[in-house]
Amino acid sequence: MIKLVVTDMNGTLLNAAQQVDHARLAHLLQRLAQQHAYFVVCSGNQYRHLREVLAPLNATNLVYVAENGASIYWHAQQLFDGALPAQQLAAFLTAYQAQVSALQHAYVILTGNERSYTSQGVAPTLLEQASKFYANLQATDLKQVTDSIKKISLAYRGGHAADHVAALNQYFAGRLVAHDSGYGVIDLVRGDVGKAAAVTFLQQHWQITAAETVAFGDGANDMAMLQAAGQSYAMKNAAAFVKTAAQQVTELDAEHGGVLATLETLLA
Numbered sequence: 550m551i552k553l554v555v556t557d558m559n560g561t562l563l564n565a566a567q568q569v570d571h572a573r574l575a576h577l578l579q580r581l582a583q584q585h586a587y588f589v590v591c592s593g594n595q596y597r598h599l600r601e602v603l604a605p606l607n608a609t610n611l612v613y614v615a616e617n618g619a620s621i622y623w624h625a626q627q628l629f630d631g632a633l634p635a636q637q638l639a640a641f642l643t644a645y646q647a648q649v650s651a652l653q654h655a656y657v658i659l660t661g662n663e664r665s666y667t668s669q670g671v672a673p674t675l676l677e678q679a680s681k682f683y684a685n686l687q688a689t690d691l692k693q694v695t696d697s698i699k700k701i702s703l704a705y706r707g708g709h710a711a712d713h714v715a716a717l718n719q720y721f722a723g724r725l726v727a728h729d730s731g732y733g734v735i736d737l738v739r740g741d742v743g744k745a746a747a748v749t750f751l752q753q754h755w756q757i758t759a760a761e762t763v764a765f766g767d768g769a770n771d772m773a774m775l776q777a778a779g780q781s782y783a784m785k786n787a788a789a790f791v792k793t794a795a796q797q798v799t800e801l802d803a804e805h806g807g808v809l810a811t812l813e814t815l816l817a
Contacts (some may be wrong), residue, residue: 555774767803
């Protein structure tokens with residue numbers, strides 16, 4: 550029996566307009582609650598942003614894994630806090646200011662509990678575009694930020710994401726770990742933080758087995774999460790290499806409610 554459903558958001562549960570059929574999802578949440586199962590949205594986005602996207606829903610079995618696993622919330626209470634230690638953040642900012650090779654030509658956003666922060670002097674068009682995905686984004690002196698920072702997002706001008714991920718992981722050597730979001734943004738988080746780690750945490754927290762877990766994803770940063778589930782689905786719209794990491798592929802893509810349709814079939 551299904552006890553844990555885990556889904557990525559952008560390109561998986563959400564369509565291109567960052568929307569999902571709330572009424573249909575609410576019905577599924579109710580069905581899952583009847584069998585004492587949890588529904589987990591697992592994303593690189595901020596917790597606050599995820600709450601805004603799913604604002605009409607307040608189901609007791611809805612769990613939020615935000616910032617690529619750096620925050621886990623249930624019943625508006627934080628179950629896990631993977632914020633960066635102050636010294637790690639300071640070391641990153643020193644390297645960024647020095648423009649070490651792994652960070653050259655990168656646009657940086659720090660994600661905090663309530664706000665997000667980027668460097669002063671950022672082009673207004675970039676700020677406007679990023680504000681669609683980061684709550685309360687403000688331009689400031691990053692070294693003056695005192696907020697608890699959950700993740701560091703990097704967008705590069707040119708180059709391939711996989712190359713940047715490799716360079717960042719080599720430079721930070723496990724102190725920070727880079728994840729490719731699949732949308733041109735790379736997230737840096739604590740070494741023990743990630744979507745798969747979040748799934749394992751929740752499985753242990755509620756004593757749920759992998760066999761009782763279903764996962765959905767579409768991007769490179771979903772692959773380890775998919776492999777942590779006994780039943781895994783790559784989206785029809787996912788890249789071919791992501792589909793190889795999953796046991797099955799959804800019949801419908803994210804634009805046509807592929808996650809919801811698959812769950813309706815599984816719970817029938």
